[in-house]
């Protein structure tokens with residue numbers, strides 16, 4: 001109220017009612033990659049893009065089941081710390097919308113997540129390759145310009161925390177411009193490749209409950225550090 005007449009309407013009770021609400025507890029959107037039956041067909045890699053990619057590349061052998069187990073543990077840790085959590089899938093398959101990576105981003109966008117963490121595991125023809133890669137979106141006007149900076153910040157925090165929690169080899173931060181699940185996201189987003197399913201020793205760790213809990217604590221620590229500013 002800026003007019004003089006508005007001042008005459010001043011009433012302390014109204015002011016009391018209009019106090020700003022307490023900030024809601026942030027939601028972390030956890031996205032276990034892939035599924036037992038990957039979605040078929042292609043989709044644009046970003047809004048309005050002529051470039052199309054498979055809705056789901058399928059992942060490396062055994063990845064879909066392992067990343068769901070890790071993601072459930074991340075949820076448990078974050079809920080235990082008083083945060084809110086949304087999982088894009090809690091069963092073998094992701095079924096929201098058309099089931100592609102664009103819809104994984106839309107799922108988290110709709111929930112106005114404070115952070116989207118995509119949980120993956122890696123594969124390689126080189127069975128010696130191992131360790132954790134932390135991936136964040138490249139800057140792209142109208143796609144990721146709004147989330148680029150916080151995503152990079154979150155990636156730095158998560159990388160540090162996951163490597164510290166696991167002692168795994170650190171394969172560093174990786175910037176990607178071609179990931180559909182990044183380019184459709186309107187919330188800060190990070191993808192963690194939690195290790196190589198194709199490395200026998202790392203595969204054993206990735207499929208063990210104890211190591212999954214370490215990964216989960218690391219991912220939760222990083223997410224929490226990001227949310228804390």
Ligand SMILES: [Zn+2]
Pocket residue numbers: 033034059060063120121
């Ligand atoms: Zn994957």
